[in-house]
Amino acid sequence: MSKSILIHENGGPEKMKFEEVEVGKPGPGQVKLRHTAIGLNFIDVYTRSGLYQTPMPNAVGREAAGVIVEVGPRVKGFKKGDRVAYCGVLGAYCQERLMGVDQLVKVPTGVSDEQAAAIMLKGMTTEYLVDRTAKAWLKKGDTVLFHAAAGGVGLLFGQWAKARGYKVIGTTSSPEKAALAKKNGYKWVIDYTKQDIVAEVKKITKNKGVPVVFDGVGKDTWAASLDCLQPRGLMVSFGNASGAVAPIPLGILNTKGSLYVTRPSLFAYTSTRADLEASARSLFKMVKSGKVKISIDQHYPLAEAAQAHIDLESRKTTGQTVLVP
Numbered sequence: 001m002s003k004s005i006l007i008h009e010n011g012g013p014e015k016m017k018f019e020e021v022e023v024g025k026p027g028p029g030q031v032k033l034r035h036t037a038i039g040l041n042f043i044d045v046y047t048r049s050g051l052y053q054t055p056m057p058n059a060v061g062r063e064a065a066g067v068i069v070e071v072g073p074r075v076k077g078f079k080k081g082d083r084v085a086y087c088g089v090l091g092a093y094c095q096e097r098l099m100g101v102d103q104l105v106k107v108p109t110g111v112s113d114e115q116a117a118a119i120m121l122k123g124m125t126t127e128y129l130v131d132r133t134a135k136a137w138l139k140k141g142d143t144v145l146f147h148a149a150a151g152g153v154g155l156l157f158g159q160w161a162k163a164r165g166y167k168v169i170g171t172t173s174s175p176e177k178a179a180l181a182k183k184n185g186y187k188w189v190i191d192y193t194k195q196d197i198v199a200e201v202k203k204i205t206k207n208k209g210v211p212v213v214f215d216g217v218g219k220d221t222w223a224a225s226l227d228c229l230q231p232r233g234l235m236v237s238f239g240n241a242s243g244a245v246a247p248i249p250l251g252i253l254n255t256k257g258s259l260y261v262t263r264p265s266l267f268a269y270t271s272t273r274a275d276l277e278a279s280a281r282s283l284f285k286m287v288k289s290g291k292v293k294i295s296i297d298q299h300y301p302l303a304e305a306a307q308a309h310i311d312l313e314s315r316k317t318t319g320q321t322v323l324v325p
């Protein structure tokens with residue numbers, strides 16, 4: 001038996017119950033994992049609220065690190081005692097679970113379980129956003145815009161983009177968060193609760209605008225994001241922290257300067273084993289090189305996952321958050 005957070009229906013944080021579950025034995029190609037740290041992500045809020053539909057009941061999270069405690073038949077490349085991590089597979093808010101090894105990666109020495117649990121999803125997202133989605137739009141020295149700079153993806157993004165030679169403008173909602181963003185690679189930070197995003201970006205870029213905007217805030221920033229782009233710029237709309245973006249008339253991309261828009265997801269960028277391994281390798285290399293530093297700003301016991309959701313949704317968290325099983 002293992003303890004797990006479960007939702008039986010969509011709704012507020014109070015829908016997450018801490019329950020006892022039977023884990024069972026690993027089937028072919030599976031292992032049993034004992035989680036040592038579980039990552040908190042905004043996608044967990046969408047899963048709980050129902051913005052993203054999932055089968056019920058489920059254990060909400062999609063990212064964790066742990067140790068293999070039992071190996072099922074026909075498993076190759078993994079053994080009992082291996083330290084592993086994963087992301088993307090629903091059901092992470094629990095102490096123990098069964099897991100297909102095709103989704104696991106080994107955590108290298110020099111990276112702690114907590115760090116791996118905190119960055120698999122957000123760090124591999126950063127990898128694909130900077131090094132793949134926007135690559136064709138960017139050259140060293142270019143300036144880009146990233147919303148919610150002091151958040152989980154935000155703090156990784158600022159460091160990663162700086163390491164690749166880009167200058168980054170961030171947005172955030174308080175002076176404390178702005179100071180944190182500046183320590184994590186952002187050259188300029190706009191307080192989008194007080195300042196006009198477009199006017200500030202135009203000021204910083206001497207009226208040129210930016211070639212790429214990375215927007216995980218969604219509804220509230222969509223319109224300003226488009227207005228910050230140079231002609232033929234790329235709008236990367238990768239999340240909905242403030243709500244989903246309403247359907248847009250395609251003609252707007254014409255009138256605002258032949259813009260490009262993409263709505264990417266990590267799962268499409270790691271859908272083959274080769275892509276998953278390459279992305280994880282790149283992430284761990286960045287962390288071990290010291291170019292991207294990981295700080296875990298919040299810890300919650302797994303049983304208090306509801307409080308973690310309340311804090312995440314009310315913009316109280318910064319950087320990475322880990323649930324302790």
Ligand SMILES: NC(=O)c1ccc[n+]([C@@H]2O[C@H](COP(=O)([O-])OP(=O)(O)OC[C@H]3O[C@@H](n4cnc5c(N)ncnc54)[C@H](OP(=O)(O)O)[C@@H]3O)[C@@H](O)[C@H]2O)c1
Pocket residue numbers: 040041042043121122125148149150151152153154171172173174177216217220238239240241242243264265266267312313314315316317318319
């Ligand atoms: N597509 C993908 O592959 C992918 C993968 C991972 C994450 N994401 C997306 O990336 C974004 C960031 O994820 P994260 O887990 O790192 O979360 P996070 O950035 O730590 O938290 C969200 C942040 O969004 C900002 N925000 C602005 N308006 C908000 C509102 N109305 N309610 C709540 N927050 C608001 C807040 O920062 P301020 O207080 O500074 O405004 C808040 O801290 C999310 O949209 C997530 O869905 C997408």
